[in-house]
Amino acid sequence: MSSPKSPVEPTYADRVYRSLGGIIGGTLLLGLIAWLAIDAIVRGAGRTPWFAVAAVLLVVPLVVALSIRPAVQVGDDRVLIRNPFRTVTLPWAAIEDFRAGYTSEVWTKAGAKFQLWAVPVSLRQRNRAARRREREERGKGGRANTVGTQLPDHGPKLAPADQTISELRELIEHNAGRPTAQGEVQTRWAFELIVPAVIGAVLLIVLFAIA
Known part of the structure; x- marks a missing residue:
């Protein structure tokens, strides 16, 4: 005679909470930054391409950190x-x-x-x-005195x-x-974001100092 099976506890898939508005805004902002940076690197003269690279290194990690990265995984x-x-x-x-x-x-x-x-x-x-x-x-x-009345969920x-x-x-x-x-x-x-931002900030300081 087989022994009775113990009840199996239900499992729950991970839930992820994120800000949809932040993701959309961050993605659009990254697209704008990419367009401006590419234009500055391709068409810029003198130190302009270097300023563009430094700005990208500084700004992109900040945008990702503040808009796309935040999440709560449960x-x-x-x-x-x-x-x-x-x-x-x-x-x-x-x-x-x-x-x-x-x-x-x-x-x-x-x-x-x-x-x-x-x-x-x-x-x-x-x-x-x-x-x-x-x-x-x-x-x-x-409607308290109305029998059987149900209010719709708005x-x-x-x-x-x-x-x-x-x-x-x-x-x-x-x-x-x-x-x-x-x-x-x-x-x-998150050193993968902190380090590029610091490098970009330092590079901008150096470029402004020698300009």
């Missing part, structure tokens, strides 16, 4: 946060809370705080969601950043108890 065991110049890996057991005030933040049980650049807070969207909730509450109050009741923070908070309780979700917070600087 797995069963850890949360990986890519901020402009630093990557932070947090086991679920080390996370105290996620909060969204004027910025989105994660707090660890050790008292450290890290911003979530990939989850920008929009006060305009937050006010719009609050007004939507108020309209729905007024509508419910006006959209999300939370701003996108607040909705994301709410989802992340729920995942803390679900994942923090995993044996594989223990460990220390790890941070790593």
Whole structure:
């Protein structure tokens, strides 16, 4: 007689939170920079091509860091946060809370705080969601005496950043108890972006000094 099978715990695919507006804006800006740089290198005279190369080395890493790079990747065991110049890996057991005030933040049980650049807070969207909730509450109050009346859902009741923070908070309780979700917070600087930007800045200083 075969032994009963133990229930299999459901697995969840990694979620990735990113700012679509930041990605689109950064991509368009990189295209503009490439067009201007190529034009300056091909048609420029004297030190102009060198100034263009130095500017590209400085500006492109900054644009990538501030617009395209930020992301929050959520797995069963850890949360990986890519901020402009630093990557932070947090086991679920080390996370105290996620909060969204004027910025989105994660707090660890050790008292450290890290911003979530990939989850920008929009006060305009937050006010719009609050007004939507108020309209729905007024509508419910006006129809309280009508039996069987259902109000249509006119959209999300939370701003996108607040909705994301709410989802992340729920995942803390679900994942923090995993044996594989223990460990220390790890941070790593994005030297692949920092080094080219520093080289570009130094090269610009030298070119301006000898101009």
